[in-house]
Structures are given as structure tokens and as C-alpha cells.
Amino acid sequence: MVRRPDRVRRAIGCVAQRSGVDLEATGHENLALQGRLYGIGGRALKSRVGGLLERFGLGEAADRITKTYSGGMRRKLDVALGLVHRPEVLFLDEPTTGLDPEARADMWNEITRLSSEEGITVLLTTHYLEEADRLARRLAIVDSGRVVAAGTPDELKAELRGDAIHVELGTPEPHALVRDALDRLQGVHEVVLEGRLVRARVDSGATAVPAVLGALESRGLAVAAVTIARPSLDDVYLRYAGRAFSQADVAHETGGPR
Amino acid sequence: MTTAVAHSWYMTVRHLRFLSRQPWLISISLVQPVVWLLLFGQLFKRIVEIPGFASGSYITFLTPGVVVMTAMFSGGWAGMGVISDLDRGVTDRFLVSPIRRGALTSGMLAYQALVSIGQSLIIVALGLVAGARFSNGAAGVAVLVVAAMLVNLAFASLSIALSLVIRKEESVIAAVQFVALPLTFLGAGFMTEGLMPSWIRAVAHYNPVNWAVEAGRGALEPSPHWGFVLARGGWLLALATACGLLATIAFRSYQRSV
Numbered sequence: 001m002v003r004r005p006d007r008v009r010r011a012i013g014c015v016a017q018r019s020g021v022d023l024e025a026t027g028h029e030n031l032a033l034q035g036r037l038y039g040i041g042g043r044a045l046k047s048r049v050g051g052l053l054e055r056f057g058l059g060e061a062a063d064r065i066t067k068t069y070s071g072g073m074r075r076k077l078d079v080a081l082g083l084v085h086r087p088e089v090l091f092l093d094e095p096t097t098g099l100d101p102e103a104r105a106d107m108w109n110e111i112t113r114l115s116s117e118e119g120i121t122v123l124l125t126t127h128y129l130e131e132a133d134r135l136a137r138r139l140a141i142v143d144s145g146r147v148v149a150a151g152t153p154d155e156l157k158a159e160l161r162g163d164a165i166h167v168e169l170g171t172p173e174p175h176a177l178v179r180d181a182l183d184r185l186q187g188v189h190e191v192v193l194e195g196r197l198v199r200a201r202v203d204s205g206a207t208a209v210p211a212v213l214g215a216l217e218s219r220g221l222a223v224a225a226v227t228i229a230r231p232s233l234d235d236v237y238l239r240y241a242g243r244a245f246s247q248a249d250v251a252h253e254t255g256g257p258r
Numbered sequence: 259m260t261t262a263v264a265h266s267w268y269m270t271v272r273h274l275r276f277l278s279r280q281p282w283l284i285s286i287s288l289v290q291p292v293v294w295l296l297l298f299g300q301l302f303k304r305i306v307e308i309p310g311f312a313s314g315s316y317i318t319f320l321t322p323g324v325v326v327m328t329a330m331f332s333g334g335w336a337g338m339g340v341i342s343d344l345d346r347g348v349t350d351r352f353l354v355s356p357i358r359r360g361a362l363t364s365g366m367l368a369y370q371a372l373v374s375i376g377q378s379l380i381i382v383a384l385g386l387v388a389g390a391r392f393s394n395g396a397a398g399v400a401v402l403v404v405a406a407m408l409v410n411l412a413f414a415s416l417s418i419a420l421s422l423v424i425r426k427e428e429s430v431i432a433a434v435q436f437v438a439l440p441l442t443f444l445g446a447g448f449m450t451e452g453l454m455p456s457w458i459r460a461v462a463h464y465n466p467v468n469w470a471v472e473a474g475r476g477a478l479e480p481s482p483h484w485g486f487v488l489a490r491g492g493w494l495l496a497l498a499t500a501c502g503l504l505a506t507i508a509f510r511s512y513q514r515s516v
Contacts, residue, residue, distance in 0.1 A: 009356045020351030022343075024276045036268055037355040039261075065279070081351065 013087035038085035072103030092124035163205035170222030269365020321385030323447030329406035333413030334434035337421030374410035402474030415501035419508035
């Protein structure tokens with residue numbers, strides 16, 4: 001990497017957290033200059049720039065000074081700038097920070113498309129666990145600069161011992177009776193009782209629900225409602241990093257077919 | 259080599275495009291020289307009647323001084339563009355690309371040189387309109403313009419170097435004012451050498467701004483001492499080159515810091 005810096009530069013695309021858009025130039029000029037610096041010229045440059053502007057929905061704004069762009073448009077242009085030279089690996093540093101929900105959804109679709117259709121390996125960092133869960137094939141939780149957990153989102157969630165099940169009973173029942181009913185069941189752990197509410201962790205939510213309902217009803221306990229929740233990455237994050245969210249970063253990676 | 263020239267040119271074009279979008283910047287940059295030429299020139303018109311003044315027309319005497327002073331200040335502001343590119347992440351984006359590292363500095367300097375040439379020609383034209391008369395025609399004016407350009411490049415390089423190290427507009431503005439204004443008055447820009455106090459005459463000998471004024475004014479005299487003009491020009495060239503190297507070193511140190 002140190003010996004062949006130029007090869008590395010051509011293989012990677014970088015989109016920094018802070019936008020690198022030249023605000024005094026148009027979107028088209030920004031992209032064309034970036035392309036020229038990578039040695040693209042003539043027709044190839046024209047079609048590449050035009051193609052990127054269209055794909056990111058910036059076609060109409062192409063000849064406007066980027067100062068007049070919205071935050072979402074600038075962010076899209078940032079990603080487009082990182083893609084001009086068709087890199088193999090794209091680094092995205094918090095690509096959706098500060099975007100409105102619509103712009104964020106657009107960005108997610110584009111990132112998914114890049115890694116699935118174009119086969120680009122995308123490495124992105126984010127504070128939004130929902131984003132990581134949605135986009136990442138593999139993810140790593142980084143706490144104070146160290147990787148504290150890594151794996152696919154499902155693997156990480158599975159380590160939390162399955163799903164959470166919440167049962168709301170029809171009437172407050174003697175807790176001993178409820179506990180007695182549930183303790184005999186296979187795959188039900190960490191039963192917690194609070195008034196009419198029963199919380200437990202189960203290996204698999206789908207198979208546990210009938211068993212739990214059956215066990216409760218066989219003892220004449222009326223059930224008002226049942227919900228199962230898959231563990232979220234927030235749970236995973238809190239388990240590994242376990243402190244205020246804003247103090248740490250999450251990094252994750254979506255892999256293309258390579 | 260050709261890549262380096264091409265990359266520098268892309269940067270120059272980028273800056274020129276910026277200027278073309280802010281034509282009022284050109285007008286503002288001409289306010290000062292116009293005030294010096296027309297108001298100061300009129301106010302001190304009769305200064306040439308002092309025995310020992312080396313010229314018969316003050317506007318003829320003053321124009322080269324104003325040309326050089328304007329070139330110096332204009333170069334001094336070069337760092338503003340550098341700081342805004344640093345702040346906006348544009349420089350870092352370029353540094354991720356395979357751009358020739360020197361192109362960022364040399365492209366800016368080439369832009370400065372072109373602007374300086376344009377400015378000098380406009381001021382010479384204004385001087386002629388105000389009644390200045392020069393000998394040696396285009397050749398004389400060309401020497402003045404080149405001398406002013408070398409001062410411009412030296413100051414632009416220092417301003418760029420300072421901006422890369424300090425990265426704060428206010429500090430660079432203060433530094434430019436602190437250096438440029440005294441240098442303007444420690445020389446023959448507004449007053450003939452023979453009437454200067456001896457200590458200023460001594461200092462002026464080492465003042466590069468004064469070298470450019472003397473070279474330019476010398477070339478516009480009826481029978482120029484070309485040897486003297488050339489010697490002054492040589493010193494200016496050496497200074498501009500040294501300052502250019504300093505800017506390059508400052509840029510390298512910035513690169514190491516990111």
C-alpha cells in the first residue's frame with residue numbers, strides 16, 4: 001500500500017463525513033474535475049458525469065452552483081464524486097447524518113444498489129444502528145477505537161439468546177403460579193414478572209408462543225396479549241459498548257460479490 | 259510532467275471560473291488602486307515641483323508604484339482561497355485522488371499570476387487615462403507587469419504557506435496588513451529616492467517591493483539602464499522562487515498532518 005499509493009488511490013473511493021464539494025462550482029464541474037484528476041477525459045468523462053448526475057437525481061441541478069443545493073443533494077454529489085473513477089471499495093463516513101427521512105431512504109437504496117448490482121465493496125461508518133442492520137452484511141462495533149464485536153447482524157443478535165416475549169395476563173395472577181407454569185418449558189429463560197406483565201427471553205419466538213400460551217392456559221391463566229420482539233442492534237450495541245451512544249462509533253461493511 | 263501541468267491547469271481553471279462568477283471581486287480589487295491613482299495622484303500633483311524630484315509628472319511617477327502595490331496585496335490574499343478549500347474539505351478530497359501534489363499550489367500560483375497581469379494592465383490603462391506618459395511602449399510596460407507579477411507570486415506563496423500553517427483567515431489578514439503596508443512605504447513607490455530620509459533609503463535597498471517599483475519605473479524611462487532593471491528582476495525571480503519552495507514545503511507539512 002505504501003509502495004503503490006497510486007494503485008490504491010484508483011481502487012478506492014472516499015466520501016468523508018465532512019462534505020468535500022466545491023461550493024463555488026456547479027455539480028457538473030465538480031464531477032468533471034474529479035474525473036479528470038483520475039485521468040478520465042473526452043467522451044468517457046462526459047458520459048460518466050452525465051450518468052452519475054442522472055442516477056443521483058441531480059440532472060436538473062447539474063449546472064447550478066452547489067451552494068444552492070440542499071444538504072441531501074450535496075451528500076448525493078459527495079457520493080457521486082467518490083464513484084467517478086469506478087472504485088472497487090467505497091468508504092462512506094456517516095453518509096446519512098443530517099439527512100431528512102426521504103433523502104436517507106434514497107441514500108440507502110443507492111448504497112444497496114452499489115453493493116448488490118455493481119459489486120462494489122462498501123465500508124461505511126454510522127451512528128444509526130437501524131442503518132447498519134439494514135445495509136450491512138458484516139458489521140463491527142467499535143468502542144474507543146477497538147472492535148468489541150463483529151459478525152453479521154443476525155449472528156450478533158443471536159448472541160443475545162433469542163427473542164424477547166411479552167405476555168400480558170387478563171388479571172393479576174399469583175406470581176408463583178405463573179413461574180411454575182413457565183419454568184418447566186424448554187427454551188424459556190430470564191422470566192420477569194411485573195403485575196400483569198410477564199417478560200422472558202426465548203430461543204425462538206415462533207415456537208415459544210404456542211408453548212407458553214398452552215402452559216398458561218392449562219393452569220387457567222387468561223392471556224390478554226402476546227408480543228415477540230427480535231432483538232435489535234441497539235440491544236447488541238448496549239451489551240458490547242454499554243454506555244452513552246454518542247461517545248462511540250459503529251462501523252460496518254456491506255460486501256459485494258467478491 | 260505533462261500530468262503535473264494538466265493538473266495544475268485544472269486547478270487554475272477552477273479558480274478562474276470562481277473569479278468569473280464574482281465579477282464584483284474584480285471591481286473591488288480595483289477600488290484601492292483607483293483611489294491611489296486619482297485621489298492621491300491629484301492631491302500630491304505638485305510634489306514634482308520640489309527640487310530634486312526625479313520626474314516631471316507625478317501620475318507618471320506614481321503609476322508603477324500603484325501597480326506593484328496592488329500586485330503585492332492581491333498576492334497577499336491568495337491564502338484566503340486556500341483556507342476556504344481546507345475548511346470545506348475540498349483540499350482533502352483532492353488529496354485522496356491521484357492529483358499531483360504540487361498541482362494544488364502551482365495551480366493557485368498560476369491563477370494569481372494571471373490575475374496580477376490583468377490587474378496591472380488595467381491600472382496602467384487607468385494611469386494613461388489619468389495623464390501618465392511612458393516611454394519604451396509595450397516592452398517597458400511588459401517589464402513592469404512581469405516585475406509586479408513576481409512580487410505577486412512571492413506574496414501569494416508566503417500567504418499560501420502561512421494559511422496552510424495557521425489555517426485562520428483573521429490571522430492571515432492581520433499578517434498581510436502588518437507586512438504589506440510598511441513595505442509599500444519603505445521605498446520609492448510614492449516618493450522619489452533622492453528626497454527620502456536616508457534610513458528609508460537604506461531599508462528600501464533590501465525591500466523587494468521597491469526592487470519591482472525601480473525595475474518597472476526604470477523600464478518606462480526614456481533611456482533605461484537595462485542592466486539595473488535586469489539585476490532587480492533577477493533578485494525578484496530568486497525571491498519568488500524561494501517563496502514558492504516555502505509554499506511547497508508548507509503544503510507537504512499539511513499533508514503529513516492529515
